[in-house]
Amino acid sequence: MSSRNPSVAIIGAGMSGLCMAIRLLQAGINRFVIYEKGSDVGGTWRDNTYPGLYCDVPSRFYQYTFAPDPDWSRFFSPGEEIQRYFSGVADRYGLRGRIRFGTEVVSAEFAGDRWHIRTSTGEESTVDFLVSATGVLHHPRSPDFPGLESFSGKVFHSARWDHSLDPRGKRIAVVGTGSTGVQIVCGLAVTAGRLELFQRTAQWIFPAPNPRYTTVGKRAHRSIPWLSRLAYMTYRALFEAYTKAFTKPGLRRRFIAAVCRANLRTVRDPELRRKLTPDYQPMCKRLVISGEFYRAVQRDNVQLVTDRIDHIEPRGIVTDDGELHELDAIVLATGFDAHAYVRPVRLIGRDGLTLEEAWQDGPRAHNTVAVPGFPNFFMLMGPHSPVANYALTAIAENQAEHILRWIRRWQQGEFDSVAPTPQALERFHATLRTAMPATVWASGCDSWYIGQDGLPEVWPFTPAEHRKLLLSPPDPADYELRGGTGAGQAVAATARWRPAPSRFRGVPR
Template structure:
C-alpha cells in the first residue's frame, strides 16, 4: 500500500486539522508550507486589544482535543493561539512544517502537483491541499491622503504594539467585529477615542463571563464535561442562530428582538438613532459584544458618522469639513474574504489557471474541490458555512472528507480525482435557488457578497454541510 505525498499550504487552524486527520489515517508523507514563522494563522496575525473569539470557547476547539483550561466563555485571542501551538506539538505536526516559506505557484503535470516556493525551491506531491484561510489578506481603504498622516497608522491585523495608546487620541476606522472589540477595550485607556462608522451594525449581547478555577478543575478531572460543553454550544448555535440565518421563523424573530433590545441600552436618542442599522439583524455577519454600547456612550468616546473626505497630517477630515485630530489611526477595515488561495497561482493539467476558472467569482464543488484540477482540495473553500459558526468544526468536516479520498488513493482504488463540471454546476445552482430564503439577501452590502451580488456562503445549516461531506458521491467525480 503506497503512501501518498501530501502538501498542505498553511499552518493555521485548518492546516493543522488536515495534518492531524492524515496522520490519524496513517499517512505520514506530509509537508506543510507556512509563510510565517509560527503556527496559528489569523490568531497569530491578529493581536489587537480586545481580541476575542465570538464563538464560545467550548465549541471553538477541536472535538478530538478539547481544552479544559479556557478562562472565559469567549476565548481571548492569545489563548486560542497558545492552544493551536500546543496542538502542533501534542499531535506531532510541527516536524512536518516548513516555516518562512510561501507557496507561490503550483502546476499539475505528469500526474502530480509541482509546487514553487518563495525560497526558490520546488516540491511535488500527489495531493495539494490549500489551508490559506478566509480572513487572511487585510483590506486597506482607499482614503485620499491616508499616507500623509503624521501619526502612527496601522491595520488592525498588523497591530503595532510599540505605539503607546494611553492618554492619546486614537481614531478607529470601521465598526465591524474588530472595530467593536477595539472600541470596547480601548475606551477609558485612550485619552479620546474616535470611532468612524460608515454603516451601523447590529450587536448581539454577549457578556464574556470568566470560568472559575473550580470550573476549570472540574473539566480537567471530568473530560466528559468538555464533550458535553462542546455538544451543548454546537446544538444551541445550530438550532437557533444557524436556523435564523437560513430561513424565516421564531429563531430569526428571537435574534432580531435580542439585538433591538440590546440597542435600547443606548440612552441618548440621537446616538441610538445613529447606531441603528438600516438593514435586518444577521444580514451582515452578526457582531457579539458585551461592552460596546457601554463604551460608545462614554464622554471620552465619539461616534463619527459623517463620510470621511480625506486624511491630512493632523487627522481625518469628514465631508462636513470638520478636522478630527488624532495621534494614532487604526484601520479596522477587514479582509478580502474572496481571495481564498490567491495570489498563489494554480494551473490545471490542460493549462487552465485558477484565475480563469474563477473569472466570474470563486466557485467550488461542495466547498472543497474544483473541476479540472485533479487531487486538489480546499479547506475553507468557496461557500463554506463560515458565518457565526465554529470554523474548527467546518475544518474537521472538510478534512475528514479529503482524507477519505486520500485513503482510496492509498488503497489503490483511484489515482486521480476531480469533480465533474456538470455536478459542480448543479450543486452551485441548488445553492443559488436556496439563497433567497437566507437573511443575507434581505438587502444590505456586506463582505459576504460576490461579483454576482449573491452571498458566497452556504445557504443551509452547518450540520447539513457536515452531512453532505460525510458521504462522497463517487458518480459526481471524474476518476482514474
C-alpha cells in the first residue's frame, strides 16, 4: 500500500510547536505550517524579558534531546540565552520559512475528515491534522485594582516588560510573589532606589545555587557528544526521583520541606520571617527555586508589604491600612490564565461540537493530548500534563512522539479520522481524580493548578509514568477510528506501535 502524505497545521511556534515541527521533519513529513501570532519563535521566552529571568530547570535538561547545546553559560540559564537556543534551533532546521508570523488562528472546524482553518489575516486552509502548541502560560492575567488606569507612572505586566524603564534610583512596586515576582526582585534589588514587594501569599523558596559552566566543561561537551546524553539522562533520573515528592507522601516530601524551612531561617528579622512564612505545605504551590531571594528581600532598600491593595491613585498604591506607597513604576507579576490552552481559537469538532461545549465543566484531555469529538486534533502541554517543576521540553517530546505515531498510522491508511471516546476520557479523568488526594497539590492551598472543579489540573503521577502512557500501544477500545482501509482493525494496528529508538544526537552547529 502506498503511503499517504499528511498535511498538518501547528498553532504556536514556542518550545512545543518547534518540537512538533522538527519531529515531523525527522519523520519525512514536510507538508506542515506553523501559525504564530507573534513576530518571532520562542513563545514564553520571547514574551518574557524581565530583569532576573532564568529557567528553574537545569539547562542541560531543559533542551531538546535531538539538539543538545554544549555552550550553556549557567546551571540555570537566563531567559535571553534560552530564547537564543530556540531561535537557533528554528534556524538550523529551516523552520522559519514554514511559519506564518503575525498570524493568529481565529477558528478551525472539522468537516469532511479535514480541518478547515481561518486566520486573522483572512487566510483559509485545509489540513488533515491540527496540533495545538499554544503553551500553558501565555495569556497574562492582570488584576482589576480600582484606579489602576489613573497611575501617573509606568505600569505593565511582567510578560510585557517596558524596557524604557530605567530602574536606577526609582521607586518600584512588584505585585506578586510567584517565581516571576521573586526573580524580578532579585533582578532589581541592587539597582532600584526603593523596591516594594506586595505579597498576597507567602511562597516556599527552595535554595539552589546557579554556578557558571567552565570553559573546560563546555569544550568537553562540544568534543565528546555522549556527555550531553549522559548529563540529560542524569538530570532526568534526578528530577523523576524528585517529583515523587509531589505525588506521594514520604521521605522525599519531608526532606524538601525541611530544606525549604531551613532556608527560611536564614531570614534574620523574626517579623520579616513571620511574614514570609507560608500557611500551607511546601510544594502545594509551584515550588519557587532561588538562591538569592531571601538575601534580596533583606536589603535596606527592599520592603515587603503584606497589607492588601485597596486602590491605586496617580501617586502610587494605597493599602487597606490607608498608607500611600508613592511609586514611579508598578510591575504586575500576577501570572497567567493557566487554563486557556487553545482558546480563544473557536474550535468546532464533529457534528458542530464546540470546544467551549466540550469543556463546560473544565478543560479535559484524554492522555493529556486529545479530546472526544475532535478527530485528528492533538494538544501539546494540554490539560493534566506534568508541568510541575519538570522540564517541559521532555514532556513536549513525549507528546510529539505520541502524535507522530498516530499520523504514521493515518499514512498507512488505517483510518481517516481518530478521536478518543467519551468513555475513555471519563475513565482517564476518574483515574486522575482518584490519585489526586495523595498529591501535595491537594494538601490545601490556592494555586494556578486548581481547575474549575476545585481539584488540581495536573498529572498526579510521575513524569516517567506519563512517558510510558504516551509511548505504549494505545487501548483500541479507547478510540473511535473512521474510514481508511484498516478501520475497525485497531487491535492489529497497535501491534505496529513500536517505541522509537533514541534520538539523542548532536546537530551540526
